[in-house]
Every structure is written in structure tokens, then in C-alpha cells.
Amino acid sequence: MNEARCTQAKVFGKTPCGPDAFLLELEFSAEIGQIDPGQFVMLSLADGQGPVLARPFSFYGQTAPDRLTFLIQVLGIGTQVLQDCPLEEFIQVTLPLGTGFALPDANRPLVMIAGGVGSAPFLLCAEQRVQQGAGDQTFFIFGARSENRLYDKQAFASLAMHSRFATDDGSFGFSGNVIACLENGLQEETFPENAVYFACGPEPLLKAFARLVQAKGFEAQVSLETYMGCGFGACNACPTATNPNGPLGAWPWAKTCQDGPVFSLDSIQL
Numbered sequence: 001m002n003e004a005r006c007t008q009a010k011v012f013g014k015t016p017c018g019p020d021a022f023l024l025e026l027e028f029s030a031e032i033g034q035i036d037p038g039q040f041v042m043l044s045l046a047d048g049q050g051p052v053l054a055r056p057f058s059f060y061g062q063t064a065p066d067r068l069t070f071l072i073q074v075l076g077i078g079t080q081v082l083q084d085c086p087l088e089e090f091i092q093v094t095l096p097l098g099t100g101f102a103l104p105d106a107n108r109p110l111v112m113i114a115g116g117v118g119s120a121p122f123l124l125c126a127e128q129r130v131q132q133g134a135g136d137q138t139f140f141i142f143g144a145r146s147e148n149r150l151y152d153k154q155a156f157a158s159l160a161m162h163s164r165f166a167t168d169d170g171s172f173g174f175s176g177n178v179i180a181c182l183e184n185g186l187q188e189e190t191f192p193e194n195a196v197y198f199a200c201g202p203e204p205l206l207k208a209f210a211r212l213v214q215a216k217g218f219e220a221q222v223s224l225e226t227y228m229g230c231g232f233g234a235c236n237a238c239p240t241a242t243n244p245n246g247p248l249g250a251w252p253w254a255k256t257c258q259d260g261p262v263f264s265l266d267s268i269q270l
């Protein structure tokens with residue numbers, strides 16, 4: 001894995017995405033090196049303006065060896081200052097951070113479930129699978145409240161894999177939430193039996209996902225969006241309760257920023 005480093009990157013592009021999000025493209029002074037899907041960065045303004053603490057964001061895409069994109073939903077001050085940051089300005093970036101998804105072998109099926117901006121870590125996963133020739137063994141279910149919150153859905157739909165979309169209000173794709181769409185796919189035996197399941201999204205989604213896949217005995221990994229302070233293990237602000245019988249052992253808390261944000265489902269308590 002690449003060593004984490006703190007650097008600055010120039011705002012190269014900002015593209016609105018849905019009613020409350022945007023794609024931020026950053027240009028670095030050198031090639032970025034290896035990043036794993038599910039790893040993240042901490043972003044803040046380079047001039048010390050804005051909130052004191054940087055904010056965590058998943059790697060979304062890579063448009064050139066020295067350029068990365070991030071899908072950012074604007075919620076509060078930390079995301080607002082990033083949206084307001086002019087083109088050509090510099091942003092402070094710490095990367096790459098955390099432990100990402102352990103992708104299965106190309107011949108093993110993968111089912112990815114995303115809610116809202118929980119789609120962010122899955123574009124790189126999907127691109128890697130397609131590059132490995134595993135697109136026909138790769139399933140992606142993307143759910144949101146309404147069609148305009150299926151952020152950047154075309155980027156996923158255009159990949160040579162099986163994509164399904166679900167909206168709570170029925171404005172696009174399956175009518176219902178993403179877990180109902182997953183259950184529907186399971187009833188229709190859409191997914192091969194030995195598939196691995198990944199999920200990312202808000203906590204209620206992850207809890208419903210965990211109940212479903214644990215009842216079925218499926219192998220699964222989840223990416224958590226826990227609040228974070230430092231992002232690299234120094235502040236203890238990001239505890240996740242571990243499962244004493246799981247692979248992380250008896251210690252009751254894991255650091256989400258280092259041990260995660262991606263965990264095997266059997267290693268934590270959701």
C-alpha cells in the first residue's frame with residue numbers, strides 16, 4: 001500500500017451533480033500512485049480558511065495519472081467551502097488513507113449496493129472489475145430518494161456490468177429502496193450463489209443490509225461513513241464496535257479511519 005502523505009492539489013474542475021452535490025476534480029503536481037477502491041482522503045482549504053478539521057471523502061475516479069475526482073454532497077461548512085473554492089486554488093489533501101475493499105478474484109461474482117453518495121467508492125471498484133474482464137460477474141445496485149439524487153448514474157450505467165437503479169419515489173428504475181431492490185434480485189435469483197456483497201451508504205441502509213446478508217450467510221464488506229477528526233489514527237474520534245468473535249479479535253473498538261472504513265461484516269457490530 002502507498003504511504004499516506006499530506007500535499008496540495010489544484011482545483012481543476014467542479015461539475016454540479018444533482019441538486020446538492022458536485023464532482024470535484026483535483027490536479028496534483030505528480031502522479032498519484034496506487035490507490036485502492038474504498039480508501040479515502042482528508043480535504044480542507046489550503047490557506048487555513050474554513051473549518052479547522054479536514055473532512056473525509058472516498059476516492060471516486062481518476063481522470064489522469066495526476067488527477068482525481070471526488071463526489072461531494074454539500075451538507076455543512078466543510079463541504080460548502082470546498083464547493084465555493086475557485087478553480088486554480090489549492091486544496092490541502094492527505095492521501096491515501098484507510099483500508100479499502102478486498103476485491104474478490106475475477107471469477108467470483110460481486111454485488112455492490114450503494115445509497116446516495118455511498119456510490120462514491122464503487123466507481124473505482126467497478127472499473128477495476130471491468131478491466132479484469134469480470135464485468136459480467138459484477139452487479140451494482142444504486143438507490144436514492146429520487147432520480148436526481150442518483151448522482152452521476154451514467155458513469156455507472158455506461159460500464160460493461162449489470163447495473164440496477166432504485167428510487168424511493170419510483171421516479172427511475174425499481175420503485176422502492178435499495179434493500180428492497182436487493183431482496184427482489186435475490187428472489188429472482190439474479191445473483192450467483194457464491195457472490196460477495198459490498199455496501200456503502202447511510203447507517204440505516206447498512207443495518208438493513210447486514211440483517212439481510214447475515215440471515216442468508218453471505219460474505220460481505222461494508223464501508224462506514226463514521227464522523228472523523230484526523231483521518232489517520234491520532235485522535236480516537238472514529239470508534240467502531242468490533243465483534244469479539246470476529247477477525248479483529250477481542251478489543252472492543254476499531255479505529256474506522258485505519259482499520260476501516262471498509263470492514264468485513266463479521267468483524268464489527270453495526
Ligand SMILES: Cc1cc2nc3c(=O)[nH]c(=O)nc-3n(C[C@H](O)[C@H](O)[C@H](O)COP(=O)(O)OP(=O)(O)OC[C@H]3O[C@@H](n4cnc5c(N)ncnc54)[C@H](O)[C@@H]3O)c2cc1C
Pocket residue numbers: 040055056057058059070071072073074075076077078079080117120121224225226227228261
Ligand atoms: C471514509 C469516509 C468517506 C466519505 N466519503 C464521502 C464521499 O465520497 N462523498 C461525500 O459527499 N461524503 C463522504 N463522506 C461523508 C463526509 O465526510 C461528510 O458528509 C462531511 O464530512 C460533512 O462535512 P460538513 O462540514 O459539510 O458537514 P457538517 O457541518 O460536519 O455536518 C452537516 C450535517 O451532516 C451530518 N454529517 C456530517 N458528517 C456525517 C457523517 N459522516 N455521517 C452522517 N452524518 C454526517 C451532521 O450531523 C450534520 O447534520 C465520507 C465519510 C467518511 C468517514
Ligand code: FES
Pocket residue numbers: 227228229230231232233234235236237238255256257258
Ligand atoms: S479520525 Fe482520528 S483516530 Fe480516526
